[in-house]
Amino acid sequence: MLLIFLAAGSVVAADHFRRQAHKAQALVQAREMAVRAKQVGFEREREAHSKARELKQQAQHDANRAETLTRFLISDMIHDLWPGRRRGRPLTVRSVLDHTAARVSHVFADQPRTAASIHLSLGESYNVIGLHTRAIDQLTIAVNRRRETLGPDDPDTLVATSLLATAIGNQGRYAQALQLHQAAFEGLHENCSAQERQVLMAQHNLALCLLRMGRHAESLEHFQRILVDRVRTHGHEHSDTLKAANNLALCLKGLGRTDEALTISHKTLALRRKTLGEDHPDTLSATHNLAQLLSLKQQHAQAQLLYERTLQIKTKTLGPEHPLTLNTLHNLANAHYRQGQFEKSRQLNEQVLAIRRRVLDTNHPSTLKTQGNLGRTLLKLRRLPEAEAQLRSTWQLQKSVRGAEHADTVLTQHALARCLSANGQPAEASELLVGVLAARRRRFGDRHPSTLWTLRNLVTSLIRQGKWQEARSPAEESVRLHREVYSDDSHQLASSLVEHGRILMHTDQRSQAMSHLREAIDIDRRKPAKCCSLRSTAESLLAQSANPDGPAT
Template identity: 25%
Template sequence: MSERTGAQTRPGHRSEHFVVVFAGFHRPWATWIAHRLESHGHRVTLHRWDPRREVPLETALGDLLLASGRLLLVLSDWFFELGPRREGEWSEALRGVVAENADRFAAVNLTNRSLLPATAVLEPVDLWGIGSQEAERRLLGRLSLPTGAARRTLPDGPGTRYPNDPPAVWGEVPRRNARFTGRDDLLNRLQEHLMDAEQGTAVCTLLGMSGIGKTQLATEYAHRFSSDYDVIWWVNSDMRGTQRERLGELAPELGLVSGSEPGERIRAVHDALRRGEPYGRWLLIFDGWDEIDTDLLPEGPGHVLITSRNRSWTTTGAVPLEVPGFQRHESTGYLMRRAPRITAAEAAEVAAELGDIPLALVQAAAWLGESDMDVADYLRMVRDGEFSGLADQGDFDGVPRSSLTSWSILINRLRETQPHAVELLTLCTAFAPGRIPIGLVRHLPPDQLPENLTWLAGDLPGWTRALDSLVNYSVLTRDTRGTVPGEPGPEQESVHMHRLVHDIVGRLTSPDEYRAHRRVVRRMLAAADPGNPQDSRLWPRYAELLPHLEPSGALGSHDRRVQETVLNCLRYCHRSGEFRTGMELAEQVRARWSELFPPDHRRMLDLTAQQGNIMRSYGVFRPAFELDRDILARLREAVPAADPTALMTATSCLAADQRYLGQYGEALQMQRQVLETADELLGPDDYFTLNAAHNLGVGLRLLGRYADAYETDLENLRRRESLLRARHAATLVSGIACARDLRMMGRYRDALARQELGMRLHLQVLGPHHPQTLRARHNLLLCERRAGGFQDVGAAMALLLEQMEQVHGRGHYATIGLVVDHGNHAREHGDLGQARELIAEGEAGFRALLGPAHPITTGMLTNTGLVLQAAGERAEALTMFEAAYAGLAATLGPDHPWVLGCALNAAAGRNFTGRLDGALELSRDTLRRSRHALGEDHPLTLSCEVALAMDLRAVREHEEATKVEQDALQRLTRTLGAQHPHALSARQRARPYWDFEPYLG
C-alpha cells in the first residue's frame, strides 16, 4: 500500500481515511479518485490488489479489512478476472465477507458491461462514460461525503487528468491487448522512473530478447497511463526511414507549421517538445529501436520509452529496464484466461515447459483455447520433439527448444486444417517483419499470382476467414494505424508480424514456396509505387515500401518495373533528406546489380547518378568523385560508343564532384561540355538542360566570375519562370543564385530586394524549414549583413543555426558554413570569445570534411587571422593571412576575389607589424588587380583603395594618400550610400578587412 496524505481539514469537517483497492489495470482511475478525495481534505491509501490464485478469495478480501478506514473497490469486468477465479468463488466471497462488512466496503464501476450479480452488495456507482464533474459528484455521494467545492487546489501531477478524457494527441498506439496479464511491478517501476526523473526528458529503455513482450509492455503502458499525458505518439523504429517519417508526422498533430521534408518536420517537433508547447505532458514510444541514433531523441519535459534488443542504450543515459519472462503465476493466469478449460496445474506445467516466455505462451494459449487437444497430448508433442527440425537450426535469440517446437506444431496443424491461412502467413514472410501492407496483394490481377494464391484476389470471404484465423491464433495482429476511421477495406489492411514469428514461419516454408511468394511481393511493391518521388505528399508510401525491398528480393530483380521502383526509392531518400538510409540502400543495390548488368549499362548509370547525388548531399565528396570518374572512364572506352545521353549524365555528375572537391577550373570546362551536349540532344527547354545551365552558373561563381554567373543565372531564371512556373522549386533555386551573384558583385541593395522576394516565395511554397528555405534564409541574412543597418542579424543567425543543425546535423557542410558566417559576425560586433569558438569549429569542420589543401580550408585561415588580430596577436595573425594568401593564389590564381580579399588582410597584417614597405607594395598590387577583376566601384576594390591610402600615409606619402582616400570616399558614398558601415568606417580611417564566406556551390 502507499498512503497519500491530504491537507488538514477545516474546523467542522470530518476527515476520513479511504483505501482505494484497484487492479493494476486501473491505476489512473485510482490515482484520480485519490486526488479528488485529497482535495476535499481526506487521507487516501492506494492498494493495488492482485491476489495469487492459491490464496482463497475470502482470505484475500478478509485481509483488506485489516486496514483502517473504508475500502473503495474500483470495479470492472477485468477486476473479476484477477487470479483468474471461477465466478462462483467470487459470488461466495461477495455474499460472505463483503455482505458481513457492508459498512466498510463501497465501489465504483468503470465498465458498461454487466458485473456479477453478487456485486449488488457493494452498491457500485457508475463512472463509465461521464464527465469529471459528474464523476466527482457521484463518487462523493456514494461515500456519503459533502459534494461542495474542494477545500484545496493540489498541484498538477499523476492523477490530475480525468481518465475518461483521452489525450489530445493519440498517435497510432497499437490496440490494447485485452488478454494482457501481469507485469504490474514492471509497469509501476517504469512509471516511477519516468515520473521521478529530474527536470528534462526522462528516457527508459525496455531491454530483452525477441518474444519477451517488450512491445506489449509499451502498448499497455501507453493505454494504462494515458491519463497522465496530453500527447502519446508511437514510432516504429526498426527502419530509420520509417522512424523519421513517423516522428515527423507528429508536426501537424501538434498544430505546427512545417514543410514537407522529414528533417524540417522533425526539427519543428523537437522544438515544440523541448519548449513544452502546446503540450508539456507528452510520451514518445520508439518501438524496436535497435540501431542507436540519439540525434532523434527529443528533449523537454516529457517522457521517452524505447523498446530494444541493443543493450548499448545503457551508455546513452537512458534508464534500462530488463524485461524478463513471466512470473509463474502470471503465466498460469494468462493461460487459464485464454483457455478456460485447462486447470491451474495443467497451466503451470505448460508454462514450465515453455520457459514462461510470453510469445510462446500466447501461441500455446491460442492453440489450447481454439482446439480441443488435451494438454497432455500437447505437452507430449512438445517434449518428444515431433517437429523438432526447427529447433535444431539454432540462432533463435535464446528461445527455448520447446517454444520453437510448439510453433511448429501450430503451423503444421494449420496446414492440415486451414491451408489458406498458412498460404497468407507464408506470403507475409516475403516481407520484412513488423508492419506489412498485406492488402496490396488484392490490387494484383489473378494472372500475376501463382495458381495456389489466385484466391487472394477474388475470394473475399476466404481472405477474411484466413486473416481472422491467424489473428485468433495470435500469429498476426491487425495494424490499423494510418487508415481512415473504422475498419479498413481489404485493400488497405495491414498486419503486424513479430520478427521471431517471421523467422520461425520462414524456416518452415519450402524454398520453392518462398521464391514464388517473393515474386508476388515484388509485383505488389511495383504496383504500389506512385511513380513520383519528387512529390512530398507521396513520401509516406515510399517509406512504407522501403523496408520490404530487400526481403522480397526486389534489389536483385530482373523485372524493369521493380528496378524502377528501387530507383524511385533511392530518389525518395535523396529528396526527403534520408541520406544515410539512401547510402545504405544504394550500396545494397550496387552489390546486386553488379551481378546483373555490366558497369556501363543504363541501369548502372541511373544507380550511379542517384548514389552520387545522395553522397554529395550527405557530404561524402571523394567517394562520389571516384565512383563517377570510374563510370565515365568506362563509358568513354566503351566499344561501340556509349549512348551520348549516358555520357552527358555521367559527365554532369563528375563536374559536380569536382566543384565540391575544389577543382573549379576542370569542373567549369566539363560543365560547359554538358550544357552544349544537353542543348544539342535535348533542346534548350529540357529540365536537364536548365539544370546544366544552373550548374554552369555555380561554376562561374566559384571561379569569382560573378558578372558572368549573374548573366547565366538571370537567363536561366527567366527560362524557368516561363517553362516551369515562378513558384517551382527549381525556379526558386535560380532566384537564390541571382541574389547571391548580385551580392558578390557588390550590388547589396539589389541582392537584398531580390532575396526578400525569394524568401517570401520559399515560405509560401516549401515552408519555413525546408532545406532549400534554410539556404534562402542564410543568403538573406548575408544580404542584410552586407547591406548594413540590420542589428538583429546575429540573433537571426543563431536561430537559423539551430534549425540547420536539426535538419542537417552539426557536421554537414551547410551547417559548418553558417557556423563560420556567424563567427565572422560575432567578431565584427565585438564578441571575440564566441567568434574564436565558432571560427575554430568551422576551420576544423571543413578541414575534416574537405582536407587541408581545399580552397575552402585554405580560405578559412584568413578568418582565423582576423580573430587573432582582434585579440592583439598580430604576428600570429599575419602568419595566417600570408598562408591564406599564398595558398589560394597558388590554387586559384592572383586575380580571384578570394585571393584579393586575403591580400587585403595580409597588407593590413604587414602594416600592423611594422612591415610598412611590404604593406604598401601589396596594397598597390591588390588594388590594381581588383580593379581589373571586379571593377573600380566594387566594394572590395574600394576597400583596397582605402587600405592603400592608409599604407601611403604610414610611409608619409600624405599628398597621394589624401587623393586616393578622397576618391575612395566619393565612390563609396555613390555606390553604397553615405551611411553604409563601409563608408562610415572609411571616414573614420578604420582599416578595412575582408572575411571569407565559405561557399561550396
C-alpha cells in the same frame, strides 16, 4: 580401219561417260543442296520456335511482374494505408516510402530485377525529400541487386551507381562520391550499349560533384560539353538543357567570372519561368542562384527580395527543414549581413545552424559553412571571444573535411585572421593572411576583388605590428592593383592609399605620403556615401605629415 573405228568408238564412249559423270555429280550436288536447304529450314523453324518460346516466357514474366506490382500497390500498399489500418498514424510522403521500403524485398524475393528498380525509385524519392541516409540504404540495395543479376558493367548497374554517388555526396562525403561518379561515367562512356542519355546523366552528376568540391575548372569543362550535347539533342528550352546552363553559371561564379555567370543566369531563369512556371523547383533553383550573383555585384536588397520569395515557396512546398529550404535561409542571412543587419543575420544563422546540426551532421560541409557565417557575424557584432571560438573550430574542421585550399576553408581562415587582428593578435593574423593571399592568387589571380581585399588586410596587419619595411612592398602593390581594377572614386582605392600613406610617413617619405592622403580625402568627398573613419584617419595623418617635427602614428 578396224583400229581407227575402235579408237573413235572409245573416244565417243569416254565422252559419253564424262557427260554422265557430270550429270551424276550435278545430281549429287543438287541432292546435297536439297538436304542442306531442308536442314536450314529445320534450323530456322527450331530458331523460330525457340524465339517464340522466349517471347512467350518474357510475356509471361512481364505479366507476372505486372500482376505482382499491381497486387503490391493495391492489396499491400493502398490497403495498408487506409485510415482504419493506419490507426491514427499520419499519412505523409515519408510514411509511404518507409512502408514500401519495408516490404519490397519480401514481396519481390523471386524477382530481384524488379526489386532493384523499386529500391532505385525509393532511393531517388528519399533523396528528393532530403532523407539522404535512407536514400543511400535503398540505392545501395539497388546497386547490389543489379550487380548480381546484370553484372557490374551493365548500363543499368552503372546508372544506379551514379545515383548512389549523388546521395553520398549529399551527405558531404565528396571524396567517396567522386570515386563512384568517375567509375559510373567512365563505364557508361566506354560501353557501346549505353544510351546517350545515360552517359550524359552520369557526366552531369560527376560535374556537379566536382562543383561542390570547389574544383570549378574541371566542372566547367564537363558542363560546357554537356550543354553542347543537350542543346543538340533537346534544344535550348528543355529542362535538362537549362539544368546544365544553371550549373555552368555556378562554375563561372566559382571562378570569379561573375558577369558571364549573370548573363547565363538571367537567361536560364527567364526560360524556366516561361516553360515551367514561377513555383517549379527548377525555377526556384535558378532564382536562388541569380540572387547569389546579384549579391556578389553588391545588389544586396534585390538579392534579399529574391531569397525571401524563394524561401516562402520552399517552406510551403518542401518544409522548413528541407536542405534546399535551409540553403535559401542560409543565404538570406548572408544578404542581411552584407547590408549591415548583423543582429538579424546572427538570428538566422543560429536558426539554420541548429537545424543543420540535427538534420545533416555536425561536420557536414553545409553545417560548417553556416557555423563560419555565424562566426563572421559575431565578429561584426564585436563579440570577439565568441567569434574566435566559432571561427577557429570551423577552420580546423573545414581543413579536415573540405581541404585547406577549398573556398569555404579559405574564407573562414580570412575571417579568423581579421578576428585575431581585431583582438590584438596581429602576428598570428598575418601568418594566416599570407596563406589566404597565396590561395586566392592561385584561384582568382592578382586582380580579383577577393585577392585585393586580402592584400589590404595583410598590409593593415603588418602596420599594427609596426613592420613598416615589410609592409611597404605589399602596400605599393595594393595601390597599383587598385588603380588598375577600380575606378578613381573607389572606396577600396581610398583605403589602400591611406594605408600606403601611413607607411610612407614612417619611412620618411612624407611628400608622397601627403599626396596619397589628399587623394584619399578627395575620393571620399566625391562619394555620395561618406566613410567617416577613413576620412578622419586620412586627415589626421595629413596633419601629422604637414608637421615634420610631430610624431608619426
